[in-house]
Amino acid sequence: MEHHRATSTLAGLLEGNGRFIAAKPRYARDINAARGAAPDQRPAAVVFTCIDSRVTAESVFDCDFGQLLVVRTAGHVPDRAAVGSLEFAAAELDVSLVVVLGHERCGAIDAALQAVEDDTHDPRTGYLVEQLWQPASQAFAEGPGGEETASRAMRLQVRRTVADLSRRSSLDGVLVVGAIYDLDTGVVSLVDEN
Numbered sequence: 001m002e003h004h005r006a007t008s009t010l011a012g013l014l015e016g017n018g019r020f021i022a023a024k025p026r027y028a029r030d031i032n033a034a035r036g037a038a039p040d041q042r043p044a045a046v047v048f049t050c051i052d053s054r055v056t057a058e059s060v061f062d063c064d065f066g067q068l069l070v071v072r073t074a075g076h077v078p079d080r081a082a083v084g085s086l087e088f089a090a091a092e093l094d095v096s097l098v099v100v101l102g103h104e105r106c107g108a109i110d111a112a113l114q115a116v117e118d119d120t121h122d123p124r125t126g127y128l129v130e131q132l133w134q135p136a137s138q139a140f141a142e143g144p145g146g147e148e149t150a151s152r153a154m155r156l157q158v159r160r161t162v163a164d165l166s167r168r169s170s171l172d173g174v175l176v177v178g179a180i181y182d183l184d185t186g187v188v189s190l191v192d193e194n
């Protein structure tokens with residue numbers, strides 16, 4: 001009941017993903033659309049995703065200008081500015097849904113897995129690796145290596161991010177869901193909580 005608006009927003013996003021997969025986008029997202037949306041914005045949802053250049057939320061969910069807020073950090077690490085952006089979206093823009101969107105072949109996750117495997121800390125990736133160390137090491141602990149480990153680490157990081165955001169009182173009333181984007185098929189699938 002409480003999340004009625006958020007669940008219908010989520011259904012709308014998944015419908016948009018269906019149009020994207022079918023190569024039948026509704027929105028051209030050209031200059032005319034940009035101009036039409038320019039006076040005001042009424043976004044219904046935030047997608048919190050990775051910086052990966054292959055993950056373009058507006059395309060994946062077939063949204064027009066003004067419909068979607070997108071917060072991005074490598075590996076969707078919920079650091080202070082990212083969380084503050086989500087809080088701003090909820091408080092000032094009345095957004096009721098946050099979709100945490102992970103993806104396969106995530107470079108940030110791979111860097112963390114590599115660091116855990118070698119037990120090294122590269123100063124260039126130090127902060128991120130530190131933030132992703134826990135899901136990376138848990139993924140190794142739970143099974144064999146290879147692509148499966150990367151997939152497991154990414155799913156763990158999605159769930160961890162959802163759990164982190166869900167327990168924040170500053171985001172009370174906001175529905176936070178986890179999802180995974182398949183780079184090859186374009187399909188977004190929801191991730192259960194465990």
Ligand SMILES: [Zn+2]
Nearest residue numbers: 050052106107
């Ligand atoms: Zn990534």
